[in-house]
Amino acid sequence: MDKTDKIYIAGHRGMVGSAVWRALEKKGYTNLIGKTSQEVDLRNQEAVQNFIKAEKPVAIVDAAAKVGGILANSENQYEFLLHNLQIQNNLIQAAHEFDLEKFVFLGSSCIYPKLAPQPLKEEYLLTGALEPTNEGYAIAKIAGVKLCQAIRNQYNKDFVSLMPTNLYGPNDNFDLKSSHVLPAMLRKFHEAKLDNDAPVKLWGTGKPMREFLHVDDLAKAVVFAIENGLPEHLYNVGTGTDVTIKQLAETIQKEVGHKGNIDWDSTKPDGTPRKLLDVSKLHKLGWKAEIDLQNGIEGTYKWFLENTEAYKKVKY
Numbered sequence: 001m002d003k004t005d006k007i008y009i010a011g012h013r014g015m016v017g018s019a020v021w022r023a024l025e026k027k028g029y030t031n032l033i034g035k036t037s038q039e040v041d042l043r044n045q046e047a048v049q050n051f052i053k054a055e056k057p058v059a060i061v062d063a064a065a066k067v068g069g070i071l072a073n074s075e076n077q078y079e080f081l082l083h084n085l086q087i088q089n090n091l092i093q094a095a096h097e098f099d100l101e102k103f104v105f106l107g108s109s110c111i112y113p114k115l116a117p118q119p120l121k122e123e124y125l126l127t128g129a130l131e132p133t134n135e136g137y138a139i140a141k142i143a144g145v146k147l148c149q150a151i152r153n154q155y156n157k158d159f160v161s162l163m164p165t166n167l168y169g170p171n172d173n174f175d176l177k178s179s180h181v182l183p184a185m186l187r188k189f190h191e192a193k194l195d196n197d198a199p200v201k202l203w204g205t206g207k208p209m210r211e212f213l214h215v216d217d218l219a220k221a222v223v224f225a226i227e228n229g230l231p232e233h234l235y236n237v238g239t240g241t242d243v244t245i246k247q248l249a250e251t252i253q254k255e256v257g258h259k260g261n262i263d264w265d266s267t268k269p270d271g272t273p274r275k276l277l278d279v280s281k282l283h284k285l286g287w288k289a290e291i292d293l294q295n296g297i298e299g300t301y302k303w304f305l306e307n308t309e310a311y312k313k314v315k316y
Contacts, residue, residue: 001058001059001227004031005058006032007033007059008032009060009061010064010091012032013036015167015170015173015215016106016167017063019169021034022219023222023223027227043090045089048091049097057100058102059104059226062092062105062144064091066079066083066084068178068180073134076136077136079136081140084137085140088140088144089147092105092148096151103151103160104225107145107163108137108138109163109211109236110275111163114130114131114272115129115273119240119276120236120277121236121278122234122281126142160225160230160233161233162222162225163234163235163236163277164218164237164238165275168180169215169303182212185200188200188201189253190256190258192260193258197258199260199263200261201264202249202263203269204245204269204271205264205266207244208273209242209275210245213237213289214296214299217239218237221237221287224286228285228286230285239289242275245270
Protein backbone atom coordinates (compact mmCIF):
# COMPACT_ATOMS: atom_id res chain seq x y z
CA MET A 1 0.00 0.00 0.00
CA ASP A 2 1.17 3.48 -0.89
CA LYS A 3 0.52 6.20 1.70
CA THR A 4 -1.47 8.13 -0.93
CA ASP A 5 -3.73 5.19 -1.83
CA LYS A 6 -7.40 5.91 -1.21
CA ILE A 7 -8.83 3.91 1.70
CA TYR A 8 -12.54 3.97 2.50
CA ILE A 9 -13.41 3.41 6.16
CA ALA A 10 -17.06 2.39 6.44
CA GLY A 11 -18.38 3.49 9.81
CA HIS A 12 -15.64 6.07 10.27
CA ARG A 13 -17.45 7.95 13.04
CA GLY A 14 -17.98 4.92 15.26
CA MET A 15 -15.63 3.66 17.94
CA VAL A 16 -13.82 1.21 15.66
CA GLY A 17 -13.88 3.26 12.47
CA SER A 18 -12.59 6.41 14.17
CA ALA A 19 -9.77 4.41 15.80
CA VAL A 20 -8.79 2.94 12.42
CA TRP A 21 -8.82 6.44 10.93
CA ARG A 22 -6.51 7.72 13.71
CA ALA A 23 -4.16 4.74 13.31
CA LEU A 24 -3.87 5.15 9.54
CA GLU A 25 -3.28 8.88 9.85
CA LYS A 26 -0.57 8.21 12.43
CA LYS A 27 1.13 5.88 9.94
CA GLY A 28 1.08 8.65 7.32
CA TYR A 29 -1.87 7.70 5.12
CA THR A 30 -3.22 10.86 3.52
CA ASN A 31 -6.16 9.76 1.37
CA LEU A 32 -8.78 8.47 3.79
CA ILE A 33 -12.48 8.81 3.01
CA GLY A 34 -15.58 8.33 5.11
CA LYS A 35 -19.29 9.04 4.69
CA THR A 36 -22.07 9.36 7.23
CA SER A 37 -25.16 7.16 6.97
CA GLN A 38 -27.04 10.24 5.77
CA GLU A 39 -24.57 10.68 2.91
CA VAL A 40 -24.45 6.99 1.92
CA ASP A 41 -26.96 4.50 3.33
CA LEU A 42 -24.93 1.31 3.36
CA ARG A 43 -28.12 -0.75 3.51
CA ASN A 44 -28.99 0.54 0.03
CA GLN A 45 -27.28 -1.55 -2.63
CA GLU A 46 -27.57 1.02 -5.41
CA ALA A 47 -26.19 3.81 -3.21
CA VAL A 48 -23.17 1.71 -2.25
CA GLN A 49 -22.51 0.64 -5.84
CA ASN A 50 -22.63 4.23 -7.07
CA PHE A 51 -20.39 5.46 -4.27
CA ILE A 52 -17.67 2.83 -4.73
CA LYS A 53 -17.76 3.22 -8.50
CA ALA A 54 -17.31 6.98 -8.21
CA GLU A 55 -14.63 7.00 -5.48
CA LYS A 56 -12.62 3.96 -6.64
CA PRO A 57 -10.81 3.30 -3.36
CA VAL A 58 -7.90 0.85 -3.30
CA ALA A 59 -9.08 -0.70 -0.03
CA ILE A 60 -12.15 -0.84 2.21
CA VAL A 61 -12.23 -1.32 5.96
CA ASP A 62 -15.72 -2.46 6.96
CA ALA A 63 -16.19 -1.07 10.46
CA ALA A 64 -19.86 -0.29 9.84
CA ALA A 65 -22.38 -2.39 11.74
CA LYS A 66 -25.46 -2.31 13.91
CA VAL A 67 -24.04 -3.22 17.31
CA GLY A 68 -25.23 -3.43 20.91
CA GLY A 69 -25.03 -5.26 24.21
CA ILE A 70 -26.93 -8.29 25.44
CA LEU A 71 -30.23 -6.41 25.92
CA ALA A 72 -30.24 -4.71 22.52
CA ASN A 73 -29.17 -7.91 20.76
CA SER A 74 -31.76 -10.14 22.39
CA GLU A 75 -34.67 -7.74 21.81
CA ASN A 76 -33.83 -6.77 18.21
CA GLN A 77 -32.74 -9.99 16.49
CA TYR A 78 -34.43 -9.11 13.20
CA GLU A 79 -32.74 -5.72 12.84
CA PHE A 80 -29.34 -7.03 13.95
CA LEU A 81 -29.49 -9.82 11.37
CA LEU A 82 -31.02 -7.94 8.45
CA HIS A 83 -29.19 -4.61 8.69
CA ASN A 84 -25.77 -6.17 9.18
CA LEU A 85 -26.33 -8.53 6.25
CA GLN A 86 -27.36 -5.60 4.06
CA ILE A 87 -24.37 -3.44 5.02
CA GLN A 88 -21.68 -6.07 4.59
CA ASN A 89 -23.16 -7.72 1.49
CA ASN A 90 -23.36 -4.38 -0.32
CA LEU A 91 -19.79 -3.42 0.59
CA ILE A 92 -18.27 -6.81 -0.20
CA GLN A 93 -20.12 -7.08 -3.51
CA ALA A 94 -19.08 -3.58 -4.59
CA ALA A 95 -15.46 -4.22 -3.58
CA HIS A 96 -15.45 -7.37 -5.68
CA GLU A 97 -17.27 -5.95 -8.70
CA PHE A 98 -15.03 -2.88 -8.92
CA ASP A 99 -11.90 -4.99 -8.35
CA LEU A 100 -10.58 -3.40 -5.17
CA GLU A 101 -7.21 -4.68 -4.00
CA LYS A 102 -8.00 -5.13 -0.29
CA PHE A 103 -11.01 -5.62 1.96
CA VAL A 104 -10.83 -5.89 5.75
CA PHE A 105 -14.02 -7.27 7.30
CA LEU A 106 -14.50 -6.73 11.03
CA GLY A 107 -16.69 -9.06 13.05
CA SER A 108 -16.87 -10.30 16.62
CA SER A 109 -15.89 -13.23 18.79
CA CYS A 110 -19.61 -14.03 19.13
CA ILE A 111 -19.36 -15.90 15.82
CA TYR A 112 -18.01 -18.89 17.72
CA PRO A 113 -20.20 -21.56 19.38
CA LYS A 114 -21.43 -20.76 22.89
CA LEU A 115 -19.83 -23.84 24.43
CA ALA A 116 -16.75 -24.18 22.23
CA PRO A 117 -13.47 -25.21 23.89
CA GLN A 118 -11.39 -22.38 25.34
CA PRO A 119 -9.46 -20.52 24.12
CA LEU A 120 -11.44 -20.05 20.91
CA LYS A 121 -9.55 -21.03 17.78
CA GLU A 122 -10.50 -19.85 14.29
CA GLU A 123 -11.26 -23.42 13.21
CA TYR A 124 -14.07 -23.69 15.80
CA LEU A 125 -16.32 -21.62 13.54
CA LEU A 126 -19.58 -23.45 12.72
CA THR A 127 -18.86 -26.40 15.03
CA GLY A 128 -21.74 -25.81 17.47
CA ALA A 129 -24.75 -23.75 18.55
CA LEU A 130 -24.42 -19.99 19.05
CA GLU A 131 -25.27 -17.91 22.12
CA PRO A 132 -29.05 -17.34 21.67
CA THR A 133 -29.06 -13.73 22.92
CA ASN A 134 -26.92 -12.47 20.02
CA GLU A 135 -27.62 -15.12 17.39
CA GLY A 136 -28.87 -12.63 14.78
CA TYR A 137 -25.73 -10.51 14.91
CA ALA A 138 -23.48 -13.58 14.96
CA ILE A 139 -25.13 -15.19 11.94
CA ALA A 140 -24.73 -11.97 9.96
CA LYS A 141 -21.04 -11.78 10.81
CA ILE A 142 -20.50 -15.44 10.00
CA ALA A 143 -22.06 -14.80 6.58
CA GLY A 144 -19.60 -11.94 6.05
CA VAL A 145 -16.65 -14.13 6.98
CA LYS A 146 -17.74 -16.87 4.57
CA LEU A 147 -18.41 -14.37 1.77
CA CYS A 148 -14.90 -12.91 2.10
CA GLN A 149 -13.45 -16.43 2.26
CA ALA A 150 -15.31 -17.44 -0.90
CA ILE A 151 -14.07 -14.39 -2.84
CA ARG A 152 -10.54 -14.99 -1.57
CA ASN A 153 -10.59 -18.65 -2.65
CA GLN A 154 -12.47 -18.22 -5.91
CA TYR A 155 -10.92 -15.00 -7.20
CA ASN A 156 -7.59 -14.87 -5.31
CA LYS A 157 -8.31 -11.48 -3.76
CA ASP A 158 -6.90 -10.08 -0.53
CA PHE A 159 -10.12 -10.15 1.49
CA VAL A 160 -9.47 -10.86 5.17
CA SER A 161 -11.70 -11.07 8.27
CA LEU A 162 -10.61 -9.92 11.72
CA MET A 163 -12.64 -11.11 14.72
CA PRO A 164 -11.99 -8.93 17.77
CA THR A 165 -12.94 -9.79 21.31
CA ASN A 166 -14.96 -7.32 23.45
CA LEU A 167 -13.89 -3.80 22.52
CA TYR A 168 -13.82 -0.56 24.48
CA GLY A 169 -12.24 2.89 24.30
CA PRO A 170 -12.83 6.43 23.00
CA ASN A 171 -16.09 7.02 21.10
CA ASP A 172 -17.74 4.02 22.75
CA ASN A 173 -21.50 3.88 23.27
CA PHE A 174 -22.47 4.61 26.88
CA ASP A 175 -26.23 4.33 26.45
CA LEU A 176 -27.44 1.90 29.13
CA LYS A 177 -30.05 0.26 26.87
CA SER A 178 -27.76 -0.54 23.96
CA SER A 179 -24.16 -0.49 25.19
CA HIS A 180 -21.76 -3.32 25.92
CA VAL A 181 -20.77 -4.41 29.40
CA LEU A 182 -17.65 -2.30 30.03
CA PRO A 183 -18.99 1.14 29.00
CA ALA A 184 -22.32 0.37 30.69
CA MET A 185 -20.52 -0.42 33.94
CA LEU A 186 -18.36 2.66 33.67
CA ARG A 187 -21.37 4.90 33.34
CA LYS A 188 -23.29 3.14 36.12
CA PHE A 189 -20.44 3.51 38.59
CA HIS A 190 -19.93 7.14 37.58
CA GLU A 191 -23.58 8.03 38.10
CA ALA A 192 -23.73 6.10 41.39
CA LYS A 193 -20.64 7.97 42.60
CA LEU A 194 -22.39 11.29 41.88
CA ASP A 195 -25.47 9.95 43.70
CA ASN A 196 -23.73 9.74 47.09
CA ASP A 197 -22.11 6.40 46.23
CA ALA A 198 -25.45 4.67 45.74
CA PRO A 199 -25.42 0.87 45.20
CA VAL A 200 -24.78 -0.33 41.64
CA LYS A 201 -26.98 -3.15 40.31
CA LEU A 202 -25.35 -5.37 37.70
CA TRP A 203 -26.75 -8.23 35.62
CA GLY A 204 -25.93 -11.86 36.31
CA THR A 205 -23.64 -13.51 38.83
CA GLY A 206 -20.35 -11.87 37.90
CA LYS A 207 -18.81 -15.30 37.24
CA PRO A 208 -18.54 -15.33 33.42
CA MET A 209 -15.10 -14.55 32.05
CA ARG A 210 -14.48 -12.00 29.33
CA GLU A 211 -11.54 -10.68 27.36
CA PHE A 212 -11.32 -6.96 26.62
CA LEU A 213 -9.34 -5.27 23.85
CA HIS A 214 -8.72 -1.54 23.57
CA VAL A 215 -10.00 -0.27 20.24
CA ASP A 216 -6.64 1.35 19.44
CA ASP A 217 -5.04 -2.10 19.53
CA LEU A 218 -7.66 -3.39 17.09
CA ALA A 219 -6.95 -0.41 14.84
CA LYS A 220 -3.28 -1.37 14.75
CA ALA A 221 -4.30 -4.89 13.75
CA VAL A 222 -6.35 -3.43 10.88
CA VAL A 223 -3.35 -1.41 9.70
CA PHE A 224 -1.25 -4.58 9.98
CA ALA A 225 -3.74 -6.41 7.76
CA ILE A 226 -3.76 -3.58 5.22
CA GLU A 227 0.01 -3.38 5.00
CA ASN A 228 0.67 -7.13 4.91
CA GLY A 229 -0.73 -9.90 2.76
CA LEU A 230 -2.03 -12.22 5.47
CA PRO A 231 -1.89 -15.89 4.44
CA GLU A 232 -5.29 -16.96 5.82
CA HIS A 233 -8.81 -15.55 5.60
CA LEU A 234 -9.73 -15.36 9.32
CA TYR A 235 -7.86 -14.09 12.37
CA ASN A 236 -8.80 -13.58 15.99
CA VAL A 237 -7.80 -10.24 17.52
CA GLY A 238 -7.50 -10.05 21.30
CA THR A 239 -5.19 -9.91 24.29
CA GLY A 240 -5.13 -13.62 25.05
CA THR A 241 -6.08 -12.97 28.70
CA ASP A 242 -9.45 -12.60 30.42
CA VAL A 243 -11.07 -11.56 33.72
CA THR A 244 -14.34 -12.35 35.45
CA ILE A 245 -17.13 -9.82 35.13
CA LYS A 246 -16.81 -9.34 38.90
CA GLN A 247 -13.12 -8.47 38.51
CA LEU A 248 -13.99 -6.06 35.71
CA ALA A 249 -16.61 -4.37 37.91
CA GLU A 250 -14.18 -3.97 40.78
CA THR A 251 -11.49 -2.54 38.48
CA ILE A 252 -13.92 0.03 37.06
CA GLN A 253 -15.32 0.83 40.52
CA LYS A 254 -11.82 1.58 41.78
CA GLU A 255 -10.93 3.73 38.75
CA VAL A 256 -14.15 5.75 39.02
CA GLY A 257 -13.80 6.13 42.78
CA HIS A 258 -17.21 4.70 43.68
CA LYS A 259 -17.41 3.65 47.36
CA GLY A 260 -20.85 1.99 47.45
CA ASN A 261 -22.02 -1.62 47.17
CA ILE A 262 -22.33 -3.80 44.07
CA ASP A 263 -25.60 -5.75 43.89
CA TRP A 264 -25.62 -8.70 41.47
CA ASP A 265 -29.01 -9.62 39.97
CA SER A 266 -28.70 -13.37 39.39
CA THR A 267 -32.17 -13.49 37.78
CA LYS A 268 -30.66 -11.78 34.72
CA PRO A 269 -28.74 -13.80 32.10
CA ASP A 270 -24.98 -14.23 32.26
CA GLY A 271 -24.56 -14.94 28.58
CA THR A 272 -21.72 -17.13 27.37
CA PRO A 273 -19.73 -18.61 30.30
CA ARG A 274 -16.36 -17.74 28.79
CA LYS A 275 -15.08 -16.12 25.60
CA LEU A 276 -11.30 -16.13 25.39
CA LEU A 277 -9.69 -15.92 21.97
CA ASP A 278 -6.68 -17.87 20.83
CA VAL A 279 -4.64 -15.11 19.18
CA SER A 280 -1.57 -17.20 18.36
CA LYS A 281 -2.03 -16.96 14.58
CA LEU A 282 -1.78 -13.17 14.50
CA HIS A 283 0.98 -13.19 17.14
CA LYS A 284 3.11 -15.42 14.93
CA LEU A 285 2.74 -12.94 12.07
CA GLY A 286 3.94 -10.05 14.23
CA TRP A 287 0.91 -8.29 15.77
CA LYS A 288 0.28 -8.15 19.53
CA ALA A 289 -1.97 -6.05 21.79
CA GLU A 290 -0.13 -3.38 23.78
CA ILE A 291 -2.68 -1.68 26.08
CA ASP A 292 -3.43 -3.46 29.37
CA LEU A 293 -6.93 -3.38 30.83
CA GLN A 294 -6.26 -1.06 33.76
CA ASN A 295 -4.57 1.60 31.64
CA GLY A 296 -7.23 1.20 28.98
CA ILE A 297 -10.06 1.75 31.47
CA GLU A 298 -8.25 4.77 32.91
CA GLY A 299 -7.99 6.38 29.47
CA THR A 300 -11.57 5.51 28.56
CA TYR A 301 -12.94 7.03 31.76
CA LYS A 302 -10.92 10.19 31.11
CA TRP A 303 -12.41 10.39 27.60
CA PHE A 304 -15.90 9.80 29.03
CA LEU A 305 -15.53 12.66 31.51
CA GLU A 306 -14.36 14.99 28.75
CA ASN A 307 -17.28 14.10 26.45
CA THR A 308 -20.33 13.70 28.68
CA GLU A 309 -21.96 16.78 27.15
CA ALA A 310 -21.45 15.66 23.55
CA TYR A 311 -24.62 13.62 23.01
CA LYS A 312 -23.62 12.39 19.56
CA LYS A 313 -20.44 10.92 20.98
CA VAL A 314 -21.70 9.72 24.35
CA LYS A 315 -25.32 8.67 24.69
CA TYR A 316 -25.72 9.97 28.20
